Amino acid sequence: xxxxxxxxxxxxxxxxxxxxxxxxxxxxxxxxxxxxxxxxxxxxxxxxxxxxxxxxxxxxxxxxxxxxxxxxxxxxxxxxxxxxxxxxxxxxxxxxxxxxxxxxxxxxxxxxxxxxxxxxxxxxxxxxxxxxxxxxxxxxxxxxxxxxxxxxxxxxxxxxxxxxxxxxxxxxxxxxxxxxxxxxxxxxxxxxxxxxxxxxxxxxxxxxxxxxxxxxxxxxxxxxxxxxxxxxxxxxxxxxxxxxxxxxxxxxxxxxxxxxxxxxxxxxxxxxxxxxxxxxxxxxxxxxxxxxxxxxxxxxxxxxxxxxxxxxxxxxxxxxxxxxxxxxxxxxxxxxxxxxxxxxxxxxxxxxxxxxxxxxxxxxxxxxxxxxxxxxxxxxxxxxxxxxxxxxxxxxxxxxxxxxxxxxxxxxxxxxxxxxxxxxxxxxxxxxxxxxxxxxxxxxxxxxxxxxxxxxxxxxxxxxxxxxxxxxxxxxxxxxxxxxxxxxxxxxxxxxxxxxxxxxxxxxxxxxxxxxxxxxxxxxxxxxxxxxxxxxxxxxxxxxxxxxxxxxxxxxxxxxxxxxxxxxxxxxxxxxxxxxxxxxxxxxxxxxxxxxxxxxxxxxxxxxxxxxxxxxxxxxxxxxxxxxxxxxxxxxxxxxxxxxxxxxxxxxxxxxxxxxxxxxxxxxxxxxxxxxxxxxxxxxxxxxxxxxxxxxxxxxxxxxxxxxxxxxxxxxxxxxxxxxxxxxxxxxxxxxxxxxxxxxxxxxxxxxxxxxxxxxxxxxxxxxxxxxxxxxxxxxxxxxxxxxxxxxxxxxxxxxxxxxxxxxxxxxxxxxxxxxxxxxxxxxxxxxxxxxxxxxxxxxxxxxxxxxxxxxxxxxxxxxxxxxxxxxxxxxxxxxxxxxxxx
Ligand code: ADP
Ligand code: MG
Ligand code: MG
Numbered sequence: 001x002x003x004x005x006x007x008x009x010x011x012x013x014x015x016x017x018x019x020x021x022x023x024x025x026x027x028x029x030x031x032x033x034x035x036x037x038x039x040x041x042x043x044x045x046x047x048x049x050x051x052x053x054x055x056x057x058x059x060x061x062x063x064x065x066x067x068x069x070x071x072x073x074x075x076x077x078x079x080x081x082x083x084x085x086x087x088x089x090x091x092x093x094x095x096x097x098x099x100x101x102x103x104x105x106x107x108x109x110x111x112x113x114x115x116x117x118x119x120x121x122x123x124x125x126x127x128x129x130x131x132x133x134x135x136x137x138x139x140x141x142x143x144x145x146x147x148x149x150x151x152x153x154x155x156x157x158x159x160x161x162x163x164x165x166x167x168x169x170x171x172x173x174x175x176x177x178x179x180x181x182x183x184x185x186x187x188x189x190x191x192x193x194x195x196x197x198x199x200x201x202x203x204x205x206x207x208x209x210x211x212x213x214x215x216x217x218x219x220x221x222x223x224x225x226x227x228x229x230x231x232x233x234x235x236x237x238x239x240x241x242x243x244x245x246x247x248x249x250x251x252x253x254x255x256x257x258x259x260x261x262x263x264x265x266x267x268x269x270x271x272x273x274x275x276x277x278x279x280x281x282x283x284x285x286x287x288x289x290x291x292x293x294x295x296x297x298x299x300x301x302x303x304x305x306x307x308x309x310x311x312x313x314x315x316x317x318x319x320x321x322x323x324x325x326x327x328x329x330x331x332x333x334x335x336x337x338x339x340x341x342x343x344x345x346x347x348x349x350x351x352x353x354x355x356x357x358x359x360x361x362x363x364x365x366x367x368x369x370x371x372x373x374x375x376x377x378x379x380x381x382x383x384x385x386x387x388x389x390x391x392x393x394x395x396x397x398x399x400x401x402x403x404x405x406x407x408x409x410x411x412x413x414x415x416x417x418x419x420x421x422x423x424x425x426x427x428x429x430x431x432x433x434x435x436x437x438x439x440x441x442x443x444x445x446x447x448x449x450x451x452x453x454x455x456x457x458x459x460x461x462x463x464x465x466x467x468x469x470x471x472x473x474x475x476x477x478x479x480x481x482x483x484x485x486x487x488x489x490x491x492x493x494x495x496x497x498x499x500x501x502x503x504x505x506x507x508x509x510x511x512x513x514x515x516x517x518x519x520x521x522x523x524x525x526x527x528x529x530x531x532x533x534x535x536x537x538x539x540x541x542x543x544x545x546x547x548x549x550x551x552x553x554x555x556x557x558x559x560x561x562x563x564x565x566x567x568x569x570x571x572x573x574x575x576x577x578x579x580x581x582x583x584x585x586x587x588x589x590x591x592x593x594x595x596x597x598x599x600x601x602x603x604x605x606x607x608x609x610x611x612x613x614x615x616x617x618x619x620x621x622x623x624x625x626x627x628x629x630x631x632x633x634x635x636x637x638x639x640x641x642x643x644x645x646x647x648x649x650x651x652x653x654x655x656x657x658x659x660x661x662x663x664x665x666x667x668x669x670x671x672x673x674x675x676x677x678x679x680x681x682x683x684x685x686x687x688x689x690x691x692x693x694x695x696x697x698x699x700x701x702x703x704x705x706x707x708x709x710x711x712x713x714x715x716x717x718x719x720x721x722x723x724x725x726x727x728x729x730x731x732x733x734x735x736x737x738x739x740x741x742x743x744x745x746x747x748x749x750x751x752x753x754x755x756x757x758x759x760x761x762x763x764x765x766x767x768x769x770x771x772x773x774x775x776x777x778x779x780x781x782x783x784x785x786x787x788x789x790x791x792x793x794x795x796x797x798x799x800x801x802x803x804x805x806x807x808x809x810x811x812x813x814x815x816x817x818x819x820x821x822x823x824x825x826x827x828x829x830x831x832x833x834x835x836x837x838x839x840x841x842x843x844x845x846x847x848x849x850x851x852x853x854x855x856x857x858x859x860x861x862x863x864x865x866x867x868x869x870x871x872x873x874x875x876x877x878x879x880x881x882x883x884x885x886x887x
Contacts, residue, residue: 004050005068008034009042009244010079017331022047024239026098029351036330038323038348042079043093043243044072046211048100051237054215069211073242080244084114085203087122092136092245095210097217099238101230102352105222106238107214108147111281112140112245116201124177132250134180135172139249139280141187141199144206148213151194159186171289173278207242214240228803229471231810246347248340249280255313255341256281259294259320261328264336264356267363267533271295271324273337275309281340316346327351332373333382334364358387362533376540377884383537385851385878389413389477391534392565392870394525396512403520405498405509408459408484410516411470416457416479417510417522420503422491424451431455432638434580438509440496442489444469446800450793452478457511459518461487477870479513487518530565530873538566538873541880547857548864549875550626552844554578554614559621562869566876569625570618571777571866572717572844575693576634578614579607585639589650592636593664597688599654604692611693615700615714616707624710628777628844628866629697630717630756631690631730632682635673640665674791679720680755683730690718694734698741698749705747715752715840717777722761724768727753731772754840757828758782766828770835777866778825780845780853784812787821813846816853822860829860842866851878858882 006014006023013031020028027045034040046069053062073091077083082091092114097106115123115137124133145151160172163183169175175183191199200206217223218238227234248256257275262268274291276283283289292306293299294317299308310317320339323346327335336354340347356364365379374382393414396402418436421427424447430437431454439455441448443462452458452472457479460469464483473480488497494505498518503509510519530538550571551562559570579588584607591603618627641647641661651658670676683690694716701712716734721727731753742749754775757763759782766776785792790799792813802808816822825843832839842864847853849867854875857865859882867875 001064002049002062003047003068004062004065005044005046005072006031007042007044007072007075009040009076010034011037015045020100021236022049022239024048024098024100024241025102025352026096026350027239027241030241030243030349032330033327033348033351036326038326039346040348041244041246042076043241044069044076045098046240046242048237048239051215051218051239052235055219055237059212059216069207069242076242076244082244084207085119087119090114090119090122090126092119092123093207094241094243094245095207095214096241096243097214097238098241099218099232100236101232103223103226103232103238105217105220105224105226107217108143109281110140110143110147110210110213112136113144113206113210114203115140116203116206118201119203127247127250129250130177131175131180132247134177134184135175135249136247136280138180138184138187141184141191144210145187145191145199148209149191149195149199151191155190155194156187159183159190211240211242214238243349246340246342246349247280248276248342249278250343251278253313253341253344254278255309255316256283257291257294257309257339257341259324259337259339260334260354261324261337262334262354262360262364264334264354264360267356267360267367269367270297271321272298275341277312281338313341313344316341316344319346323348329373332368332378334360358383358390359533361387362537366533366536377544380537380541380544380877380880381884383877385874385881388534388874388877389474389870392528392873393477393479393513394527395514396510396519397524397526400524402517402523404517405501405503405520406484406487406518408461408481408487408516408518409465409470410512410514411465411467411482412458412473412478412480413513414457414477414479415510415512415514415523415525417508417525418456419506419508420496421451421455422489422494422505424448424454426505427451427454432580434577438511440489441469442491443467444472446797452476457481457513459484459487459509459511461485461489473513479511481511481513481516481518484516484518527561527564534873538876541877542566543880544884545876545880546883547854547862547879548842549872549879550628550842550864550866551869551872552848552866553618553869556617556621558869559618562872563621565869565872567625567869567872568864569622570627570629571842571848571864573615573618573627573629575611575630575632576638578611579632579639581610584610586650586653588639589641589646590654591689592639592668593650593654593661595664597686600686601688604688608692608696611696612700612703615697616704619700619704619712619714620708623708624712626713626715628715628717628754628775628842629693630719631680631693633679633719635670635676635678636682637665637668637670637673640668674785680718680726680730681720683718683733684726687730687733690730691733691737694737695741698738698751699745701749701751702741702745702747711750713750713752715754715775717775718753718755719779720758720782721755721769721773722759722765724765724772727755727769727772752840756782756844757825759786760824763824763828766831767835770832770839773832773839774836775840775842776828776832778828778841778843778845778862780816780821780825780843780847781813783824783845784817784821787817787824788812815850816845816847816856818856822856825856826860829862849875851881854878855882855885858886 008031013034015031017032023045082089084091096109120137124130142156146153255277259273263272293308333353338350361383365382368374396415418438421437427437427439436456440459460482470482496503510523548568550569551567552572553559587606752774754773756779758779841862844866848865849871
C-alpha cells in the first residue's frame with residue numbers, strides 16, 4: 001500500500017530532510033527537526049504524490065488517504081494527550097502548504113483549525129483565558145473564510161475596524177472576550193451573507209476543506225506564473241502539513257517570531273530577526289504592530305524602546321539561540337526560522353536555508369570555510385552564479401551630484417547613461433553606430449527585446465517590479481527603472497517630460513537601477529570591482545574549474561574590463577563594430593559600393609592602418625592571452641548610407657554621382673539578409689576584404705609581440721562556414737598573407753585559422769571541416785536560429801506564447817536547447833576531435849554566459865566559454881560548479 005502520509009513529533013519522524021521531493025521543504029525539515037529532538041509541535045505531512053494523484057484523477061484523493069490521515073491525527077492526539085474534534089480534550093491544528101521550493105502564490109496557512117461554537121468554550125476553559133480563546137476563533141473564521149471559502153479578508157477587516165472605532169480601541173489586543181464574541185457573530189453573519197451557507201462547524205469538514213484548498217492552490221494563476229518565472233516544474237506538486245497548534249497569543253508570556261542565523265542582506269554573523277508578544281504567525285509580517293528586535297544589540301542599533309526578546313524572555317531566548325546555532329551547524333548553512341513561544345515555552349515551526357543577497361552569499365560562504373563548516377569547493381557551490389549580476393554593474397559614484405528628474409522602481413541593478421530613444425529600432429541603430437542609448441517607453445512588450453538588448457538601460461513610466469521591462473531587463477542584466485509615474489512620454493513629439501522640464505530624443509540621461517532615480521545628463525560612475533569575499537570565491541572557483549573563460553570584446557574598454565574580471569583571452573572579437581566608427585564608415589562604404597576590385601582595394605587600404613591599430617591594442621591588453629578575431633560577418637547593406645546626406649558624402653568621396661550610388665545600393669538589397677550574402681560568403685566574393693583583415697591582424701601581432709615581449713598567437717575565425725571548400729578557399733588567402741607579412745617583417749608568426757560552427761551543415765560535416773580548421777567556436781546564436789529556423793529578432797512575438805502553451809520550456813536563445821542545438825554541438829565536437837585530435841573547442845554565443853548552458857559545455861568537454869565582460873565572473877563560477885558537480 002502506498003504511504004501517503006508521514007508523521008512527525010514526540011522526538012521522532014517518519015521522514016527526514018532528504019525527503020524534500022516527497023514531503024516538500026517545510027515537511028522534510030519539520031521531520032528533521034523532530035528527529036534532532038528539537039521542540040516541534042507534532043503533526044503529519046500529506047505527500048506531494050497525493051497532489052499529483054489529485055490532478056491526475058479529476059481532483060480526487062487516493063482511497064487509502066482518509067484512513068492514513070485519521071491514523072496520523074490519532075497519533076498527534078496521543079503525543080499531545082488530546083483528540084481532534086473532542087471538546088473535552090481539544091486538539092487544534094494548522095494546515096500549511098509546502099512545495100519543494102518555497103513558493104509564494106500557494107495557499108496561506110490556516111491556523112486554529114478545529115474551532116467552532118462549541119470547542120471555543122473548551123479552549124477558554126483549558127487555557128483559563130477567554131479573551132485568548134475568542135481571539136483565536138475570530139482569527140480562524142477570518143483566515144479560513146479567506147483562503148478556503150474565498151470570502152475576501154477585507155470584509156472582516158472592515159467589521160473589525162468599525163467595531164474597534166465604535167468602542168474606542170486602537171489595538172486588537174485591547175478587545176475583551178465579550179467584544180470578540182460580538183465580532184465573531186458579525187463575522188459568521190457576513191460569511192453566511194456572502195456564501196448563502198453558514199460557516200462550517202464540523203472539524204472534519206474544516207480539515208478536508210483546508211487540505212483541498214492547498215492542493216487546489218497549486219494551479220492558481222499566481223502559482224502558475226511564479227513557477228514559470230522560476231523554472232519550477234508543474235509536476236512537482238505541493239505537500240500539505242497538518243500540525244498541532246501552539247499559541248503565541250496566550251498573553252504576555254507568549255510570542256511569535258522569525259529569525260535568520262546570519263544577516264541575509266549583509267551576511268554578518270549575527271542573529272537577525274523580529275518577534276511580537278501575544279501574537280500569532282502572520283501578525284509579524286502583517287505590519288499591524290511594529291515587531292521587536294531579538295537581540296539587545298539589534299535593539300540598540302535600531303534605537304527601539306521596545307524590549308528585545310533577549311531582555312523580555314531571557315530563557316526562551318537562550319533556548320532559541322542554542323537551537324539556531326545547532327540548526328546552522330546541522331544544515332551547514334544559514335537558516336531562516338519561524339518559532340512561537342507559548343507561555344514561556346519555545347516551539348520551532350520551520351527552518352530552511354535562508355534566501356540572501358549576492359553580497360551576503362559570498363560573505364557567508366567565505367566565513368563558513370574559515371569556521372570549518374564547509375570546504376572551499378562547497379563554498380563555490382553555495383553561490384548562485386546568476387546572482388553575481390547584482391555586483392557586476394557600474395554604480396553611480398556616491399560623491400557625484402545628482403540632478404534627479406524623476407523616480408521609479410529599482411527594477412534591475414546597475415546604472416547606465418545614454419541618449420534618449422523612444423523605439424527599439426532607434427536603440428538598435430544607435431548601437432550599430434557605437435552610441436549609447438537609454439530606451440524610454442511607457443512600457444515594453446515582447447516586440448522590444450531587440451531594443452532592450454541594444455540599449456544601455458531601460459526606463460518605463462508604467463509597470464512594477466514584475467512588469468515585462470523589469471523581468472526581461474533583470475534576465476539580460478541590463479539596468480532598468482520601471483514605473484517612473486511622474487515622467488510623461490510623448491512618442492509623437494519625441495519628448496520625455498518631468499515636472500515641467502522637457503527632454504528630447506538624443507538628450508543624455510542616466511538611470512540608477514539601484515535607487516530607481518532618473519538623472520539629467522551623464523553622471524560619474526564607479527566600475528565594479530572584484531575584491532574581498534568576491535575575489536576569494538573567484539579564486540576558489542578558478543581552482544575548481546576545468547574550462548577557460550574568455551570574453552566577447554572588440555573595444556579596448558571592454559577588453560580591459562573583462563581582464564579585470566578575470567577573462568583569459570578574447571573568444572570573439574567582432575570586426576564589424578570597428579567599421580561603424582565615424583572616421584571609418586565612409587571608407588567602408590566606398591569599399592562596399594565600388595564595383596571593381598581595384599577601387600575596393602584602394603578603400604581597404606585606408607582601413608588597414610585603423611584595423612591594425614585596433615588589433616594591436618587588443619593584443620596588448622590581452623598580453624599573450626589568446627585572441628580570436630572573426631572576419632567580417634554581417635551583410636554589407638548594414639553599412640550602407642541611408643540618409644541623403646550620407647549618400648552625398650560617400651558619393652563625393654568616391655567621385656561618383658548620388659544616383660549611381662543609389663543603384664548600387666539597390667543591387668545589394670536582399671530579401672533575407674540573415675541567410676544572404678554574409679559571413680565567409682563575403683570573403684569568397686571579395687577575398688580582398690579578408691586579405692586586408694588578415695594583414696591587419698598579422699601586422700598587429702608582430703607589433704604587439706615586440707611591444708609586450710610576449711608572442712601573440714592570433715586565432716583567425718572564418719564565420720558561417722557550411723562547406724569545407726569555403727573554409728579552404730578563405731584559409732588559402734589568409735595563409736598567403738601570413739607568408740607575405742612574415743617575409744616583410746622577418747619574423748615568424750604562430751597563428752591559427754578556424755571556424756565558427758553556426759550552421760547545421762557545418763556541425764554535420766565537422767570532420768571534413770576539421771581537416772582545415774584548427775579550432776571550432778560554436779556560434780550558438782546563429783546555430784540556434786538556423787537549427788530551429790527561427791529568427792531571433794522576430795521570435796519574441798511567438799516564443800512567449802510557446803512557453804505559455806508548454807511547447808517550449810525556456811527561451812532557446814537564453815539557455816541552450818540541449819536536445820537539438822546541443823546535439824549538433826556534441827556531434828561537431830566528437831567529429832572534430834576524431835578528425836583532429838586536440839582540436840580547440842569553445843563557445844562564443846550568448847549562451848557562453850548562461851550557467852545552465854555552461855554546464856552543458858562542461859559535459860561536452862569544450863575547452864572554453866566566451867561571454868560578455870560583465871558575465872565573466874558568472875561564467876567562472878558557473879564553470880567551476882559544472883566541474884565540481886561532475887566529479
Ligand atoms: P509560510 O509558508 O507562509 O511561512 P507557514 O506554514 O510557515 O506559512 O505558517 C506561517 C506562520 O503560521 C508560521 O510562521 C507560524 O507563526 C504560524 N503557524 C503555523 N503552524 C503553526 C502551529 N502549528 N502553531 C502555531 N503557529 C503556527
Ligand atoms: Mg513559514
Ligand atoms: Mg553568426
